[in-house]
Amino acid sequence: MPAAWETVVGLETHVQLRTVSKMFCGCSAAFGAPPNTNVCPVCLGLPGALPVPNELALKLAARAALALGCTVHAKSVFARKNYFYPDLPKGYQISQFEQPLATDGTLSYLSPERGIATATIVRLHVEEDAGKLLHDRFPKETAIDLNRCGVPLIEIVTGPDFRSPQEARAYLLTLKQVLEYAGASDCDMEKGSLRVDTNVSVRRAGETALGTKVEVKNINSFAYVEKALTVERDRQIALLEAGGTVEQQTMLYDAKTNSVRPQRSKEESHDYRYFPDPDLPPLVLKPEFIEEQRAALPELPATKRERFTAQYALGVDDAAVLTAERAVADYYEAVVHAGAEPKAAANWVRTEVLADAKDHEETLRVPPSALAQLIGLVKGGTLSHQAAKRVFGEVAERGGEPRNVAEALGLVQVADTGVVAGWVSEVLGAHTTEVTRYKNGETKLMPFFIGQVMKVSRGKADPKLTQRVIEEQLAS
Ligand SMILES: [Zn+2]
Secondary structure, eight states, rough: OOHHHHHHEEEEEEEEOOOBSSSSSSSSSOTTTTTTOOOHHHHHTTTTTOOOHHHHHHHHHHHHHTTTOOOOOOOOEEEEEEEETTTTTTSSEEEOOOSSSSSEEEEEEETTTEEEEEEEEEEEEEEEEEOOEEEETTTTEEEEOTTTTTOOEEEEEEEEEESSSHHHHHHHHHHHHHHHHTOOOOOGGGTTEEEEEEEEEEETTTTOOOOOOOOEEEEEEEHHHHHHHHHHHHHHHHHHTTTOOOOEEEEEETTTTTEEOOOOGOOOHHHHHHHETTTTTOOEEOOHHHHHHHHHHHHHHHHHHHHHHHOOHHHHHHHHHSSSHEEEEHHHHHHHHHHHHHHHHHHHIIIHHHHHHHHTTTOOOSSSHHHHHHHHHHHTSSSHHHHHHHHHHHHHHOOOOOHHHHHHTTOOOOOOHHHHHHHHHHHHHHOOHHHHHHHHTOOOGHHHHHHHHHHHHTBBBBBHHHHHHHHHHHOO
């Protein structure tokens, strides 16, 4: 991007709350059911059906708001957002407008350009989802699946705080982490439980007024957020540099062609004629309810990262990787509590454990106590690091106590001086040329001798003892 321009981005993120049922009725909110099977008079908007707010959804929404440092208001109001679209049988979506559930939060994230940056959370409100138009079921025809109608969502709106597409993505990944920790959502973009609309404008460097913003919609992966914003930013800059003006409009992102196109005007709706939903009284939350939700929050990622660096003397990088997911952070702490040295445990979790989890649907297959025992065996010299990795794999596949598994596999290191001395004699006898060179000052040959002993002993010789015995024999 030419340095003469600055990008300004704001994000509106829709997140599905992790409930069993929908926002205002008892229908299942599960993903993947056959089309139009999770519906009832309420979510279909049949006459006379009355909505009842889902208490768990309200709890999760309040937890999400508190995790983002928002003020949760004692009173908020459900409003009807009126528009016509085939995926919305009621003709309106229940949302919140003038009095949202929560306002004024912040979320700090790591900007690739500016280091730690803070996004403002302008508002967080509760709403229900609409249905889905399916364009790929029947040739030349559009089908409608209303299963998503009434699925509980929160919308999280930031200020125009991001200065690059990369920052927007970094914020989203941090947001996902916090919402997962808070248990509010699984944030699975593939299943549509996290969707992003963006506002983009550009201005000449040094200007303080905001440029005309364009909304870019239809973004359904973290990678596409960055791509869509880049495409739209470049379009605006090219337009302005050619002497044109940016029109305030809504663009749709097409991932297949990596391009944006204006939304057709009939797809737009400028006036939603919001008004308080007469079927739903104002939502009044008691202070105790809000405090209960605050108390229900676990330690959040930022706090956990700081504690990990202080308590376990870990680097910032280790702490960031280990706390990225709550399950991994809990696992790491369980390994340390089972007696493993914190730094060694961090190395094991970051490498073997996460690699194994990645290949096995994120399951942490080796129990924390077993990993702690394994780390102890390496530290005590019973197992080489290489051998321990084999034992880890074996325990992951078939279970068992690491010590027993190591013995069964014949991997236990031999720390018996007599046995090691035998291997060393054999190696030195077979490499007389190298022995002479070593004695003439080529001490860099030591790793060669150790390697040969490892070969002869099939990896079982204790490396430290081996080096000592080699030095002794070569000195004699
Ligand atoms: Zn329903």
